[in-house]
Amino acid sequence: xxxxxxxxxxxxxxxxxxxxxxxxxxxxxxxxxxxxxxxxxxxxxxxxxxxxxxxxxxxxxxxxxxxxxxxxxxxxxxxxxxxxxxxxxxxxxxxxxxxxxxxxxxxxxxxxxxxxxxxxxxxxxxxxxxxxxxxxxxxxxxxxxxxxxxxxxxxxxxxxxxxxxxxxxxxxxxxxxxxxxxxxxxxxxxxxxxxxxxxxxxxxxxxxxxxxxxxxxxxxxxxxxxxxxxxxxxxxxxxxxxxxxxxxxxxxxxx
Numbered sequence: 001x002x003x004x005x006x007x008x009x010x011x012x013x014x015x016x017x018x019x020x021x022x023x024x025x026x027x028x029x030x031x032x033x034x035x036x037x038x039x040x041x042x043x044x045x046x047x048x049x050x051x052x053x054x055x056x057x058x059x060x061x062x063x064x065x066x067x068x069x070x071x072x073x074x075x076x077x078x079x080x081x082x083x084x085x086x087x088x089x090x091x092x093x094x095x096x097x098x099x100x101x102x103x104x105x106x107x108x109x110x111x112x113x114x115x116x117x118x119x120x121x122x123x124x125x126x127x128x129x130x131x132x133x134x135x136x137x138x139x140x141x142x143x144x145x146x147x148x149x150x151x152x153x154x155x156x157x158x159x160x161x162x163x164x165x166x167x168x169x170x171x172x173x174x175x176x177x178x179x180x181x182x183x184x185x186x187x188x189x190x191x192x193x194x195x196x197x198x199x200x201x202x203x204x205x206x207x208x209x210x211x212x213x214x215x216x217x218x219x220x221x222x223x224x225x226x227x228x229x230x231x232x233x234x235x236x237x238x239x240x241x242x243x244x245x246x247x248x249x250x251x252x253x254x255x
Contacts, residue, residue, distance in 0.1 A: 004066075004067075004184075004185070005066055005071045005072075005078060005081045005082055005085060006066055006085065006181060006184055006185040007185070008082075008085050008086050009085055009089070009181060009182060009185040010185035010186055013182060013185065013186065013221065013231070014221045014222045014225075016234060017217065017221035017232060017234055018219065018221065019244075020244075021242070021243045021244030033126065034087075034088075034090065034126060034127045035080070035083050035084035035087060035090070035124045035125065035126055035127075036084070036090045036091065036092050036124060036125065036126075036127055036130075037062065037065070037084060037089075037090070037091045037092075037121060037122065037123075037124040037177075038091075038092055038093075038094060038121075038122040038125075038130065038134045039058055039061070039062065039091050039092070039093040039094070039119060039120075039121050039122075039170075039173055039174060039177065040093075040094050040095070040096050040101070040104045040119065040120045040121075040122065040134070040137065041054055041058065041093055041094070041095045041096070041117075041118075041119050041169070041170065041173060042095075042096060042097065042101050042117070042118040042119065042120075043095040043096070043097060044097040044098070044101075045097060047097075047116075049115070049116045049117040050115060050116070050117065051169065052203070052204050052205060053114040053115040053116060053117035054114075054117040054119065054169065054173065055159070055169075055172055055173055055176050055204040056114045056117070056159075056176075056201065056202050056203065056204050057112045057113060057114040057117045057118060057119040058093070058112075058119045058121070058173035058174075058176060058177055059159060059173075059176040059177050059179065059180045059202050059204060060112045060114070060180065060199070060200050060201060060202060061109075061110050061111065061112040061119045061120060061121035061177070062091065062121045062176075062177030062178075062180060062181060063177070063180040063181055063184055063200055064110040064112065064121070064200060065077070065081070065109060065110050065121045065122070065123060066081060066085075066181060066184070067184065067200070068110060070108075076108075077108065077123050080123050080124045080125065081123065081124060083124070084124035088236055089178060089181070090238065091173075091174035091177055091178070092139065092170075092174070093139070093169075093170030093171070093173045093174055094134060094137035094138060094139055094170070095137060095138055095170070096137050100133070100136070100137060101118075103133040104120055104122070104133050104134060104137075105120065106133070107122050107123075107131055107133060107134070108122060108123040109121050109122035109123055114201075119173070121177070122134065139170060151203065152203040152253075153198065153201065153203065154198075155194060155195065155197060155198035155201075156195065156198045156200075156201040156202050156203060157180075157183055157195070157202050157203075157250055157251055157252045157253070158202070158203050158204075158205070158250075158251040158253070159176045159179050159180070159202050159203070159204045159205075159248055159249070159250055159251075160205065160206070160207035160211060160212070160215065160248065160249045160250075160251065161175070161176070161204065161205070161206045161207060161247070161248055162207065162212065162245070162246060162247050162248065162249075163206050163207050163208065163209055163212055164212075165241060165245070165247060167240055167241065167247065168240065171239060171240045171241075172247075172248075175233050175235070175247040175248045176202075176204050176248055178233040178247075178248070179231065179233050179248045179249070179250035180200070180202060180250065182231045182233065182250060183231055183250045183252055184200075186225055186231060187252065191252070207249065212249070215228065215230050215249050215251065216230075216232065216246060216249065217230055217231075217232050217249075228251075229251060229252035229253060230249055230250070230251050230252075231249070231250045231252075232246045232248070232249055232250075233246065233247050233248040233249075233250070234246055234247075235247050
């Protein structure tokens with residue numbers, strides 16, 4: 001991933017995972033300087049799209065913004081993405097329906113459909129510059145249909161949600177988006193091409209307690225990646241969980 005907009009994420013991954021929780025804690029920041037990626041979940045009235053499909057769409061959409069040709073050097077999206085990824089990687093999930101959903105399609109970003117679920121990830125902006133089409137949307141607490149643990153199609157990673165947490169749909173959508181970005185940042189070019197052949201899909205499900213104990217990287221994130229193909233998302237504690245909490249594991253199992 002040398003030269004990729006995701007390179008700063010790969011460079012600091014293992015360091016971030018081994019910092020004391022206090023060093024990862026969210027801090028008060030000037031909103032004119034904070035960059036955030038808006039995630040917009042399409043939740044029409046009465047729609048109960050499967051939770052796993054909504055989360056998979058959010059995870060893939062987050063990554064595709066970063067891998068879009070416009071994110072390459074000299075591309076129109078490169079500057080905003082670089083500013084965002086070089087700092088704390090914050091996402092805010094909102095929900096939309098009807099005309100509000102159609103309005104956000106006009107903003108720079110990528111929409112992904114998985115089953116009946118649709119999510120649009122937008123190019124990051126400063127919080128103070130959030131477009132009106134986005135700021136008027138409710139922060140997503142959203143309700144989704146609980147579904148069975150999805151099977152993992154060949155060629156795509158599993159994203160395992162921490163079974164000890166009770167995160168909202170929107171919070172979880174942001175966390176699985178962090179996971180796909182981290183996986184892509186850590187993969188070599190050959191593995192990334194293999195994932196691209198599967199349209200950067202993924203399978204999201206709640207981990208079992210046994211899976212979490214076996215796969216969580218503990219104090220050796222570099223070894224967990226090298227030996228088991230596991231990355232971890234560690235939250236800064238802006239919302240819902242304590243600083244330093246591991247929220248999602250990304251598991252890459254090559255064919």
